[in-house]
Amino acid sequence: MKLPLVVLSVLFCCSLTSAAVNARGTYQTPEEFIGQAFNAEVPKAKVFWIDDTAKQAIESILAHNFKKMRLRYWQQADESVWIMDEIGKESPITVGIHVKDSAIAQTKVLVYRESRGDEVRHDFFTDQFKSAKLKQDLQLDTHIDGITGATLSVRALTKLSRIALYLDDYVINKDKE
Numbered sequence: 286m287k288l289p290l291v292v293l294s295v296l297f298c299c300s301l302t303s304a305a306v307n308a309r310g311t312y313q314t315p316e317e318f319i320g321q322a323f324n325a326e327v328p329k330a331k332v333f334w335i336d337d338t339a340k341q342a343i344e345s346i347l348a349h350n351f352k353k354m355r356l357r358y359w360q361q362a363d364e365s366v367w368i369m370d371e372i373g374k375e376s377p378i379t380v381g382i383h384v385k386d387s388a389i390a391q392t393k394v395l396v397y398r399e400s401r402g403d404e405v406r407h408d409f410f411t412d413q414f415k416s417a418k419l420k421q422d423l424q425l426d427t428h429i430d431g432i433t434g435a436t437l438s439v440r441a442l443t444k445l446s447r448i449a450l451y452l453d454d455y456v457i458n459k460d461k462e
Contacts (some may be wrong), residue, residue, distance in 0.1 A: 303451065311396045312406055315368045318381035318393055319359050320356070327360045331456075339455055340428075345372070346423055364390070367449040371441040373399045378441050382414075382449035387457075389414045393445055399441045402435030405442055419450035 319327050333356045337344070341352045359366040364385040370377040376398035383391040392414040394406035404410060410432060417427040425447060431439045 305417070309398050309400070310406075313381070313393060313395050315379070315381060315395060317394060318368070318383075321362055321365050322366045322381070322383040322391065323359070324363070326350075328359050330357050330359055332342070332356070333358055333452060335458060342423065342451055342455075343448055346444050346451070354450070358456070360456065361428070363387075365449075365453045367452060368395070369445050371445050372427070373400065373402060373435075373438040373441045378405075378438060380445045382446055384449055384453040387418055387450070387454060389417045389446055389450065391415070392442065394442070397432055397438075399438060402432070402438040404432045404435050405438045410439075411442070413448050418445065419447060419454065423447060423451060425450075436447065 316327075333339075335351070335354055335356065335416075340351060356367065356369065364383065366382070367382045369382070370379050372378070377396075378394060378398065379396035381391075381393045381395050382389060394411070394413045396443065397403045397406055410430075413427065413429050414425075415424045416427075419428075420426050425443065429431065429443050
């Protein structure tokens with residue numbers, strides 16, 4: 286009689302562990318995010334070739350080397366959408382960031398590949414980025430509250446938001462020249 290209880294207990298504990306460990310998932314495709322952001326006809330993708338100035342700023346924000354030579358983005362008038370990846374603890378997190386009028390309109394985790402910390406995908410967290418702007422020192426003008434157990438994922442989203450704001454400003458100012 287005790288053996289079935291032990292087996293059930295072990296199975297129950299394993300199911301709890303696997304649910305906690307398997308935080309991975311695709312929550313929205315980049316195409317869906319881009320379409321939702323522009324609310325109309327999606328503009329043609331553009332390519333931003335990363336020059337030395339942009340690379341230096343990006344690496345300053347990331348605090349590590351940035352190996353990409355170009356980034357795709359979508360721009361229409363005073364708004365842009367950036368789809369970027371950053372490592373949380375061990376795996377890339379794919380994030381969509383919609384910038385409008387030099388402020389974040391929306392931040393969304395599109396693909397989460399880490400084993401834990403996926404709370405960063407929820408609106409209660411990503412809504413903190415709404416209306417955030419970039420200060421002169423490349424920091425956000427808004428405080429972002431962390432999530433216990435998801436510190437590196439929080440940092441990854443914050444860094445990508447800063448980069449998207451920087452690149453949006455960089456691209457728009459280049460277009461004005």
